[in-house]
Amino acid sequence: MTARLIDGKTAAEAVRAGVAAEVARLSAAHGLVPGLAVVLVGDDPASAAYVRSKGKQTVAAGMRSFEHRLPATATQDEVLSVVAQLNADPSVHGILVQLPVPKQIDPHAVILAIDPMKDVDGLHPLSAGLLASGLPGLVPCTPLGCLYMAKTVHASLAGMEAVVVGRSNLVGKPVAQLLLRENATVTIAHSQTRDLPAVCRRADLLVAAVGKPGFIRGDWIKPGATVIDVGINRVPTADGKGRLTGDVAFEEAVQVAGAVTPVPGGVGLMTVAFLLVNTVRAACAAAGLPAPKI
């Protein structure tokens, strides 16, 4: 058996096309141009590359992109002051502070300072609580991407046994909430789970978000299961460049699973696409318009 590959490139393109169409409609019908502001503190090259990519995709979707760069020596007050200015700016509908931030800055304090209406990363505790309470709010982008990919395989997740391995605030916990909202039976497993292979083998839908390369083995996967691999781990190679690999032992998984996301080319590509979706959602909410159908 060879698993179907869930292609992140195709999926992300479809989401971005939906965003662009919705942005065009909002602009024409309401004169509303969604705007996303990204704050980058310091000069980490990987972070800078992410920020550039976000800005490019934002503009390509017809939206406004704002970049605020602060030096690596910026104080917490300086960062909070930029956030306050963006909170007050009506042309900014989404605010994202690129993490990690330099160590003199408390990331919790920064996240708490973002207006929850503009919290497109979905990291504010109020956003987490709205999700947990089944109320409308902004949901973290990577979990939205996981759900989208699972739904390219299954029209409905209702009644499915879903197992989420990992319980981070950024991925594991919000993915579990989203799957519960879709009426799956959801198990959250983690480093202290006793027989993790057996728990994973129960899953019709397995989401791996542990940050350990090749951690989930082929014989942990129920034959025919759908596997969503959130891990993006850089492992060393002979040429010294390293390569990206997921949390799932991919070559083993494709022999057992029904469908699986590759790494690279899987979930990772969905995150920025859903950042754009969240910005459009935030813009509609701020303008008192109904939630967009994307």
Place this chain on the structure above:
Amino acid sequence: MTARLIDGKTAAEAVRAGVAAEVARLSAAHGLVPGLAVVLVGDDPASAAYVRSKGKQTVAAGMRSFEHRLPATATQDEVLSVVAQLNADPSVHGILVQLPVPKQIDPHAVILAIDPMKDVDGLHPLSAGLLASGLPGLVPCTPLGCLYMAKTVHASLAGMEAVVVGRSNLVGKPVAQLLLRENATVTIAHSQTRDLPAVCRRADLLVAAVGKPGFIRGDWIKPGATVIDVGINRVPTADGKGRLTGDVAFEEAVQVAGAVTPVPGGVGLMTVAFLLVNTVRAACAAAGLPAPKI
């Protein structure tokens, strides 16, 4: 095999004694007397009885009790105005609006109006998000009672297979978060779970919160498991008075389980005890004191 009974009366008395000792210490050392305000709209006799009981237990623990009664015809603005007044009152550390409220009042709007620092029912989305994010905050009382009872049987819940049946914002979802925080492997099951008996049989710790009398049968329980029954259902009797029964078929469960909470006399008694705990926690947070050890 006959299960050990987890006695709610003894457990609740122990919690209340801890609260009274802490209140005495706070009063002596800091001149701080925690205060709990309960708002009752309308004259439902069951709600009025709950409110009386809460007031009595609050005073018995050495705390201040405030009762605000509004007629069944009160408008939403009138209720929100009482909440605003209590938010601003420094002698009030906890605010509880007795639910359900009459139908002209939106309970969500009322809950959102309560200062999250005084949200001793733990129902504000910010409280739910702080719990979901692993940050300090106020947690709903019944889930705290469930956890306390489970811990009278198990010193540690780490690695245990826990199954929560029911996913309400008031019980199921926060119980799942608390069990995850205790490092259990947590499954949330519900009405759309495919083979609920099989899922329940996986549980070392089974929490039933579905609101259906005798729904969980003896052969759904893993031999030796700990069963926490959150249901409080009134079922008809020949004499017309009715009697209270849980979500678990108790007579069957005691033959299989290792430990089980009775109904009545179980979880129900814990809720008010933890309302007092939450009020003391809120008072300490408001005063800038460390969290009390209760």
